[in-house]
Amino acid sequence: EDQVTQSPEALRLQEGESSSLNCSYTVSGLRGLFWYRQDPGKGPEFLFTLYSAGEEKEKERLKATLTKKESFLHITAPKPEDSATYLCAVRDSWGKFQFGAGTQVVVTP
C-alpha cells in the first residue's frame, strides 16, 4: 500500500532562517512526486512535480529534491509570506494520488 510520511508536523522559523521539510514515501510504480502549498481556507496550490531520483526543481525561495525513498523541500531565507502548510503527494502507476498529512510552516518576522 502506498504511504507518504511528512516531517516535521510543524516548523516555526525566524525570517531568513533556512530549513528543510521531509517527505518519505513507498509507492508501487512512482508516476510523480508532487509538492503543494495550502493556505488556510483554500485548496492546495501546485508547486512542483519530480519524476526521478536526482531531479531538482526551484521556484523563488523553494527547492525540491528527490531520491528513491524521499523528497526534501528546502526553504531558503524564508519570509513571513512563506507561512503555509506544505503537502507532499505521490502518484502511483494506477494514477491515484496519496497525500501526506502536511508540514505547517510559520515564519515570524
Added chain:
Amino acid sequence: GAGVSQSPSNKVTEKGKDVELRCDPISGHTALYWYRQSLGQGLEFLIYFQGNSAPDKSGLPSDRFSAERTGGSVSTLTIQRTQQEDSAVYLCASVAVGEQFFGPGTRLTVL
C-alpha cells in the same frame, strides 16, 4: 474557465439529508479527483475519473457516497443520509500532464 471551480462554497445541512457537491474542472483535463479534508488533516482520496474509463471508487468511505462525471467534464459528488462525521472540506482537482489543479473546496457542515 481560468481554474477549477466548486459549488457551493459552503453547505450546512441536517443529519439525514442528501447533499450534492459540484465540480467544474479545467477544460480539456481528462482526469478528475475528489478528496476530503477534515480539520487539520491531510487529503483523503475519494474517487478518480480518467477519461472514459470506469472510475476508481476505492476511496469512497461508504455506499452513501457516489459520484458521477457527465460528458467528461462536470462532476457531482452526492452524499446520501448525511452523518455528522461527513463534515469536512470536499476538494476537487483536475489533472494535466504533471500537474494537479485544485478547486477552492466545499465546506460541508452536518448538524
